[in-house]
Amino acid sequence: MGYRNKTYVIFDGDNDIWAYYYMKGWKKNKNVDFNFQDAHDLNTIANASSEENTKRKLRERFSNAKQAIVLIGESTKNLYRFVRWEIEACQRLELPIVAVNLNKARSFDANRCPPLLRDADAVHVSYNARIIKYALDNFCDNYSSYKGKGQNWHYKDKAYQDLGL
Numbered sequence: 001m002g003y004r005n006k007t008y009v010i011f012d013g014d015n016d017i018w019a020y021y022y023m024k025g026w027k028k029n030k031n032v033d034f035n036f037q038d039a040h041d042l043n044t045i046a047n048a049s050s051e052e053n054t055k056r057k058l059r060e061r062f063s064n065a066k067q068a069i070v071l072i073g074e075s076t077k078n079l080y081r082f083v084r085w086e087i088e089a090c091q092r093l094e095l096p097i098v099a100v101n102l103n104k105a106r107s108f109d110a111n112r113c114p115p116l117l118r119d120a121d122a123v124h125v126s127y128n129a130r131i132i133k134y135a136l137d138n139f140c141d142n143y144s145s146y147k148g149k150g151q152n153w154h155y156k157d158k159a160y161q162d163l164g165l
Contacts, residue, residue, distance in 0.1 A: 011071035034129040096143035097122035107154035
C-alpha cells in the first residue's frame, strides 16, 4: 500500500501550501480514509536558509522517499528554483509521481502542468483524498509496469465513480 511509503510532496510554497495542509488534515481526520508518510517530517528548513542548504535538506528528504506527489496549481509550471529541481530529482531517482491537479482536472492539464511532467510516466488525478490515495496504492505500487512508456497516465471516469466521486 502506497501510504506506507515515504511520500515527497512538491508544491508552490507561496500559493498552494493550503493544499498540502489539507492533505495533512485529511491524514489526521478519522472520517477521511487517507494516509501518507510525509517525507517533509524528516527535517525542517528555516526560511532564511541559503538555496544550497535548502537543497541539501531536500536531498535528505528524498533519501527515504519511495514516491512523490506534485500539487499542480495555477503557477506551478512556471516555478524553476525548487519545484523544477524537485521534479528532476524525482525523475533521476525514478520515483513514481502522482500529479495532482488543484483545479480538479482528472487528467493531464497542459495549461498548468510543468513541462517536465509532460509524457513523464506520471499519473494525473484531481485534488481529492480518495483518488490520491487510490493512485498511491495502485499507480505507485505498480510503477514498474508504467515506467519507461512516456505517457500521461490518468484514471477513467469509472475509477472515480467507483470511489464515489
